[in-house]
Amino acid sequence: MRVRPVSFPLLVEYLADRLASRESDTRLRVAVDGADAADPRRLADALVDPLRVRGRPAIRVDTSDFLRPASLRLEFGRTNPDSFYTGWFDEAGLIREVLAPAGPDGSGRILERLWDARIDRAARAPYRELPPGAIVLVSGPLLLGSGLPFDFSVHLELSPAALARRTPDDLAWTLPAYRRYTGEVAPETFADVVVRLDDPRRPALVVTGP
Numbered sequence: 001m002r003v004r005p006v007s008f009p010l011l012v013e014y015l016a017d018r019l020a021s022r023e024s025d026t027r028l029r030v031a032v033d034g035a036d037a038a039d040p041r042r043l044a045d046a047l048v049d050p051l052r053v054r055g056r057p058a059i060r061v062d063t064s065d066f067l068r069p070a071s072l073r074l075e076f077g078r079t080n081p082d083s084f085y086t087g088w089f090d091e092a093g094l095i096r097e098v099l100a101p102a103g104p105d106g107s108g109r110i111l112e113r114l115w116d117a118r119i120d121r122a123a124r125a126p127y128r129e130l131p132p133g134a135i136v137l138v139s140g141p142l143l144l145g146s147g148l149p150f151d152f153s154v155h156l157e158l159s160p161a162a163l164a165r166r167t168p169d170d171l172a173w174t175l176p177a178y179r180r181y182t183g184e185v186a187p188e189t190f191a192d193v194v195v196r197l198d199d200p201r202r203p204a205l206v207v208t209g210p
Contacts, residue, residue, distance in 0.1 A: 005202055005204045154193045
């Protein structure tokens with residue numbers, strides 16, 4: 001295993017090349033997995049235009065729009081790390097409205113936003129027909145290891161010290177959930193691409209093999 005430092009723009013170009021080179025006549029479901037401190041939204045957003053330039057329509061989905069209702073999400077308190085780990089995100093809804101229809105045998109009709117957590121009710125977003133060869137970029141934490149049907153995954157890795165340092169005080173209660181994720185799932189061992197982001201200005205690709 002080698003760690004190769006890259007700039008953020010070069011990382012985006014590298015990932016866009018890899019994704020665009022996949023089967024151009026089929027849709028692709030991509031996880032951009034990382035704690036909020038790693039800002040997976042930033043990387044997923046940055047991939048949209050480079051993919052379109054390469055002829056692959058890119059659609060963005062974030063798991064913050066697929067939360068469970070507050071009555072379920074906060075049943076055991078607002079700062080319960082076990083609930084955050086197992087019960088905050090509506091994985092069934094994400095599969096039903098995005099990942100299954102975006103799959104090879106799916107309808108191609110997805111819902112980009114399911115739940116508006118600010119008002120704790122359905123987002124009432126319209127359905128969208130995916131164009132041929134579309135790449136659906138799903139960003140968020142804790143995406144891997146639970147059976148979500150992704151075709152390609154990027155894991156943004158932070159050391160425990162960097163994660164603690166870059167997590168805001170009001171979200172420090174989530175840290176045990178991320179430790180559990182690392183210990184139980186070990187996403188860095190099977191993600192298609194692993195990026196170390198201890199310093200957000202200097203990402204590094206983890207390269208396996210010769």
